[in-house]
Amino acid sequence: MLSQKHKQKCEFGDFQTPDALAHQVVQTLKDLDIQPQSVIEPSCGQGAFIFAAANVFANSTQFIGVDINQAHLDILRSKIIAQNVTVPIKTICTSFFDVDWLNILNNLPEPILILGNPPWVTSAELGRLNSDNLPVKSNFMKINGLDALTGKSNFDISEWMLLQHLQWLQGRTGIVAMLCKTAVARKVLFYAWKHDKFIQQSRIYQIDALKYFKVTVDACLFIIEIGSIKPKACYFFEQLSAQKPSDTINYYDGRVIADLVNYKKWQHLRGADKNYIWRSGIKHDCSKVMELIKIGSVYQNGNGVIVSLEDNYIYPLLKSSDVANGRVSDCRKYVLITQQYIGEETNKIKEQAPKTWRYLQENAAALAKRSSSVYKKRPEFSIFGVGNYTFYPWKVAISGFYKKLSFYAVPRIKNYPVIFDDTVYFIPCSSEEEAHFIADLLNSSIAKMFFNSMIFWGNKRPITIDLLKQLNIQALARELNREDEYIYHIKKH
Numbered sequence: 001m002l003s004q005k006h007k008q009k010c011e012f013g014d015f016q017t018p019d020a021l022a023h024q025v026v027q028t029l030k031d032l033d034i035q036p037q038s039v040i041e042p043s044c045g046q047g048a049f050i051f052a053a054a055n056v057f058a059n060s061t062q063f064i065g066v067d068i069n070q071a072h073l074d075i076l077r078s079k080i081i082a083q084n085v086t087v088p089i090k091t092i093c094t095s096f097f098d099v100d101w102l103n104i105l106n107n108l109p110e111p112i113l114i115l116g117n118p119p120w121v122t123s124a125e126l127g128r129l130n131s132d133n134l135p136v137k138s139n140f141m142k143i144n145g146l147d148a149l150t151g152k153s154n155f156d157i158s159e160w161m162l163l164q165h166l167q168w169l170q171g172r173t174g175i176v177a178m179l180c181k182t183a184v185a186r187k188v189l190f191y192a193w194k195h196d197k198f199i200q201q202s203r204i205y206q207i208d209a210l211k212y213f214k215v216t217v218d219a220c221l222f223i224i225e226i227g228s229i230k231p232k233a234c235y236f237f238e239q240l241s242a243q244k245p246s247d248t249i250n251y252y253d254g255r256v257i258a259d260l261v262n263y264k265k266w267q268h269l270r271g272a273d274k275n276y277i278w279r280s281g282i283k284h285d286c287s288k289v290m291e292l293i294k295i296g297s298v299y300q301n302g303n304g305v306i307v308s309l310e311d312n313y314i315y316p317l318l319k320s321s322d323v324a325n326g327r328v329s330d331c332r333k334y335v336l337i338t339q340q341y342i343g344e345e346t347n348k349i350k351e352q353a354p355k356t357w358r359y360l361q362e363n364a365a366a367l368a369k370r371s372s373s374v375y376k377k378r379p380e381f382s383i384f385g386v387g388n389y390t391f392y393p394w395k396v397a398i399s400g401f402y403k404k405l406s407f408y409a410v411p412r413i414k415n416y417p418v419i420f421d422d423t424v425y426f427i428p429c430s431s432e433e434e435a436h437f438i439a440d441l442l443n444s445s446i447a448k449m450f451f452n453s454m455i456f457w458g459n460k461r462p463i464t465i466d467l468l469k470q471l472n473i474q475a476l477a478r479e480l481n482r483e484d485e486y487i488y489h490i491k492k493h
Contacts, residue, residue, distance in 0.1 A: 022048035036113035038062040047076030112174035118158035193251035200227025218458030263453035271472035281420030310353035316413035324402035392428035394435035409435035
């Protein structure tokens, strides 16, 4: 159970920015010759940024800090008095989502600097906290129904806020400078570039989130200068003090590209492959019930309960860590698979495997608590991500979580097809020969250069099914002079 204090900290992104970091950020802006007339910190907390800006941008005429917590604003007021800050700083106590921001901006002299440290929390995390501190629901990323149901609609609140800042400044002169996850910065750039927003220049400065916030995440200072020019490139700096960029992120061919040179070299390999389709592993959202350890002739579930079950619904399970480390010939765990296709009725288990049915009934309450919409209006004990492809004898698999491009040919274990969790992606194969052929292609240096040109390794899940689907495996086989083998295998399907 979360304490009220911890819940509030998560819900409102209540992680205060150290004064030293805030000053370093503002000094970086000054060194870039950014000279705002107005400064806004939209979720200011105790006002580290607005306070630092008031000390550095002495010629600015308007400073505004907004926060939902009056106690934080009182601390800011005390600091202003103690430090004898003479510039006018206006504070507003309300939620970010309740402010008439356009009315405020319309009365501010330009250039306008919007800076700060928005909450590093996702919409799903706030949902689990039953928080009302959310933007009005809208599919602002234009995600289709299935992707929305399976998790793509989950977004960082800071991403939504940054897009709001960007929209506010369209047609104005201004700068956005925010601390955020680096993945969020790239998503915002992708949206802005895709929709031709006016960005004169953008920069990402890497920061040490572990040092400043005691969290292990790839984070940055993200700076966007709004103007009439629209170059679709962003300079990447390894630290705030860096004078020259170490890399450039580009928008090309409808994607954010990590390595434009290699992408252009191998872009002819991009395209859908209708014969080999990437799939995700099983989604069940109840590991303590559905995942099992075999002990002799019985099983132990995640709650430590020993159960006797029929084998006809139990399959070997490989998780992301197993696949990433090449442990694919044996399994540590098993998984209960209640369906062979999405929507299949599950009541037949009662006749075919009565002990398994009794076990499911005993754990019905835990399974009923699963919050994902994919289980709504489905048969009892449903799972997701299951189909005929799930039960192929061989598969080529890769972990989505681990920071390496390693594809493995995965055989059956004890004559049962292997099941993966939903952080593993795979291609179903009919034979050992076919699986090793596909794995060889995907592990080639050319395939790795193609994928690496689009991978940002700092992401929590750097390898995604969307990334994998960018490669046309037939085009790759042709490039490697192995297209005859490719055709041989698809003719056997």
